[in-house]
Amino acid sequence: MKAWQEELLQGSISALSEQELFNRVARIARDLGFDYCAYGLRAPYPFSQPRTVMINNYPDHWQARYRDRGYLAVDPTVQHALRSLQPLVWSDSLFARTPELWEEARAAGLAFGWAQPCRDATGVSGMLTLARSAEALHATELADKQMEMIWLAQSAHVGMARSVVPRLLPEMRAKLSAREIEMLRWTAEGKTSSEIADLANISKRTADFHLNNATAKLNAANKTAAAIMAAVLGLL
Amino acid sequence: MKAWQEELLQGSISALSEQELFNRVARIARDLGFDYCAYGLRAPYPFSQPRTVMINNYPDHWQARYRDRGYLAVDPTVQHALRSLQPLVWSDSLFARTPELWEEARAAGLAFGWAQPCRDATGVSGMLTLARSAEALHATELADKQMEMIWLAQSAHVGMARSVVPRLLPEMRAKLSAREIEMLRWTAEGKTSSEIADLANISKRTADFHLNNATAKLNAANKTAAAIMAAVLGLL
DNA sequence: AGCCATAGTGTCAACGTTGACAGGCAGGCT
DNA sequence: AGCCTGCCTGTCAACGTTGACACTATGGCT
Numbered sequence: 264m265k266a267w268q269e270e271l272l273q274g275s276i277s278a279l280s281e282q283e284l285f286n287r288v289a290r291i292a293r294d295l296g297f298d299y300c301a302y303g304l305r306a307p308y309p310f311s312q313p314r315t316v317m318i319n320n321y322p323d324h325w326q327a328r329y330r331d332r333g334y335l336a337v338d339p340t341v342q343h344a345l346r347s348l349q350p351l352v353w354s355d356s357l358f359a360r361t362p363e364l365w366e367e368a369r370a371a372g373l374a375f376g377w378a379q380p381c382r383d384a385t386g387v388s389g390m391l392t393l394a395r396s397a398e399a400l401h402a403t404e405l406a407d408k409q410m411e412m413i414w415l416a417q418s419a420h421v422g423m424a425r426s427v428v429p430r431l432l433p434e435m436r437a438k439l440s441a442r443e444i445e446m447l448r449w450t451a452e453g454k455t456s457s458e459i460a461d462l463a464n465i466s467k468r469t470a471d472f473h474l475n476n477a478t479a480k481l482n483a484a485n486k487t488a489a490a491i492m493a494a495v496l497g498l499l
Numbered sequence: 500m501k502a503w504q505e506e507l508l509q510g511s512i513s514a515l516s517e518q519e520l521f522n523r524v525a526r527i528a529r530d531l532g533f534d535y536c537a538y539g540l541r542a543p544y545p546f547s548q549p550r551t552v553m554i555n556n557y558p559d560h561w562q563a564r565y566r567d568r569g570y571l572a573v574d575p576t577v578q579h580a581l582r583s584l585q586p587l588v589w590s591d592s593l594f595a596r597t598p599e600l601w602e603e604a605r606a607a608g609l610a611f612g613w614a615q616p617c618r619d620a621t622g623v624s625g626m627l628t629l630a631r632s633a634e635a636l637h638a639t640e641l642a643d644k645q646m647e648m649i650w651l652a653q654s655a656h657v658g659m660a661r662s663v664v665p666r667l668l669p670e671m672r673a674k675l676s677a678r679e680i681e682m683l684r685w686t687a688e689g690k691t692s693s694e695i696a697d698l699a700n701i702s703k704r705t706a707d708f709h710l711n712n713a714t715a716k717l718n719a720a721n722k723t724a725a726a727i728m729a730a731v732l733g734l735l
Numbered sequence: 736a737g738c739c740a741t742a743g744t745g746t747c748a749a750c751g752t753t754g755a756c757a758g759g760c761a762g763g764c765t
Numbered sequence: 766a767g768c769c770t771g772c773c774t775g776t777c778a779a780c781g782t783t784g785a786c787a788c789t790a791t792g793g794c795t
């Protein structure tokens with residue numbers, strides 16, 4: 264177990280490729296008794312259809328199937344990861360509303376699994392899934408392995424996010440000036456330009472000016488979208 | 500170590516009081532070799548002066564000092580937790596810009612410590628700090644204990660958030676209708692009411708109507724603030 | 736000295752938002 | 766049947782936002 268840590272940490276500190284990092288995670292998953300392993304990341308926006316990245320070692324036909332049928336949008340494990348930090352074990356009741364997904368997953372050899380969500384300061388959420396075709400998951404095994412699971416999910420997240428986030432959220436690289444952030448912060452509180460002008464002791468025109476610049480830097484449609492992007496990305 | 504898990508998990512599943520939960524965390528911290536332990540939570544808004552909660556077993560005079568001098572606003576460990584998920588070890592260079600904080604902390608017996616940030620789906624960020632007065636922290640100890648640390652931070656967060664978040668974020672309890680969420684989602688993307696009206700095949704007036712209701716339910720000053728609150732709280 | 740980012744200011748017209756008025760229709764609960 | 770909620774619609778006036786025009790000034794970098 265110690266060997267893992269060294270390995271993964273060294274790997275994630277020096278920037279590995281996503282695939283290499285995933286391979287290490289998958290090897291650790293195998294040591295933990297799981298043939299299959301998946302890591303998914305989801306950006307906090309666009310809100311309708313957020314950008315996602317998924318990397319896994321599931322059978323090819325299942326990967327294709329999952330994509331083609333749009334299972335991502337209904338997968339209850341994904342829904343869970345978006346709301347909670349708790350580990351989640353696959354069960355019949357979990358998939359009660361998506362029987363096709365569940366049956367096809369089992370047919371593909373994904374019979375027993377659990378997932379650990381993770382979330383970072385840029386609003387990106389992630390989920391590590393460990394799965395196997397035989398041998399059900401019991402409470403003792405989960406208790407034994409939960410620490411490794413959380414650790415692995417978080418390490419995978421940090422490593423993956425390092426390379427994926429700049430690609431997924433190019434807006435993160437926008438360098439907002441102190442004034443721009445201040446204007447966005449007040450906007451996020453629901454203040455109008457002229458209220459902000461009073462608060463910051465500048466003219467309304469200047470408040471608008473900074474908001475305009477921030478909106479352009481963030482590639483946002485208007486100041487509402489700019490304030491939301493900044494808020495969600497943790498820039499405020 | 501297994502005993503811990505059982506204990507904390509059972510504790511956090513049945514709703515313990517914050518203080519009781521903290522006492523369990525502090526006991527585990529002591530088993531890990533740290534006399535002092537602190538858990539802090541910060542709500543995602545208001546953006547200027549976010550609501551925070553802190554519980555720790557630091558010496559009383561240090562707690563008072565930290566509060567009175569407003570160290571929370573400048574504490575570099577807090578700044579780190581707001582940007583990263585990585586563990587952070589206290590060091591001279593970390594506190595280079597806040598020498599008073601660092602000297603006073605050491606004078607209070609807080610000489611060696613590390614912190615583990617954590618973040619959840621409601622945008623609340625947390626940080627678990629373990630500290631002690633003697634015996635420096637070395638790489639091997641950190642490597643040995645990092646899994647327990649992440650696990651403990653996350654468990655503490657989940658447990659604390661359960662009772663703290665409803666108090667800190669009463670807006671979370673707002674039940675938005677499907678339409679209201681849809682309108683907020685589009686608003687968050689930067690669409691105007693009449694664009695949304697076209698997208699949703701309703702009149703501009705109706706789009707405004709739903710946005711208005713959502714704004715009232717979230718106690719927001721205007722639709723921008725409403726969309727931001729919903730976005731940050733993960734309601735979109 | 737010239738360039739650039741940041742910060743500050745003004746006006747004006749077109750467009751978007753908000754609040755207060757006033758109303759209808761469908762589905763669930765008592 | 767009466768009530769509530771969600772959803773839908775209209776008008777109008779006051780107020781807020783956006784973009785395009787034009788201009789000043791400071792401080793850092795080359």
